[in-house]
Amino acid sequence: MSSVIILLGAPNNSDGSLTAIAKSRCDKAYQVFLQQPYSKLLCTGGFGAHFNTTNTAHGDLTKAYLIKLGVPENAFLPVALSRFTFEDATLAELTLASAEAKKAILVSSEFHIARVYYVFSHVLPHIEFSCEAAITPLPEAELEQLVAHEKHAMERERSNVEKLKSPHTH
Numbered sequence: 001m002s003s004v005i006i007l008l009g010a011p012n013n014s015d016g017s018l019t020a021i022a023k024s025r026c027d028k029a030y031q032v033f034l035q036q037p038y039s040k041l042l043c044t045g046g047f048g049a050h051f052n053t054t055n056t057a058h059g060d061l062t063k064a065y066l067i068k069l070g071v072p073e074n075a076f077l078p079v080a081l082s083r084f085t086f087e088d089a090t091l092a093e094l095t096l097a098s099a100e101a102k103k104a105i106l107v108s109s110e111f112h113i114a115r116v117y118y119v120f121s122h123v124l125p126h127i128e129f130s131c132e133a134a135i136t137p138l139p140e141a142e143l144e145q146l147v148a149h150e151k152h153a154m155e156r157e158r159s160n161v162e163k164l165k166s167p168h169t170h
Contacts, residue, residue: 045059045079
């Protein structure tokens with residue numbers, strides 16, 4: 001099978017419309033799909049107070065956006081109903097295994113992509129990952145806040161990965 005394009009979720013508005021960040025990620029995923037039209041797409045994002053309070057999973061909102069751009073519905077794998085980056089990877093695992101994916105292209109914002117790569121490559125070490133970063137269309141001050149958040153979040157992900165590596169005790 002060819003690569004799977006994994007589109008990471010971002011917040012959407014309370015009316016279900018996509019934010020500028022989410023649209024920029026979708027647009028980048030669409031560009032990648034046009035270059036590799038035999039790829040499958042896996043959209044991530046379920047529900048959560050911090051990113052999606054609608055009755056429609058965020059991944060379904062991004063899938064609908066991509067379909068409007070011209071991606072055929074049969075190009076999509078089931079949505080990973082995740083709430084955060086680490087869950088994106090853990091919930092994508094079974095879908096990627098079912099699709100027999102050996103390679104995947106991670107699509108997220110430039111401020112987020114390093115964390116995405118770190119998490120996915122540690123949670124799914126048997127898959128070869130590459131990255132495509134979307135440019136975030138936000139003012140510099142807002143972008144700086146997102147970069148600062150990523151530094152803090154990366155520490156949390158390192159802790160999650162360490163827990164994943166340690167033997168489970170019950």
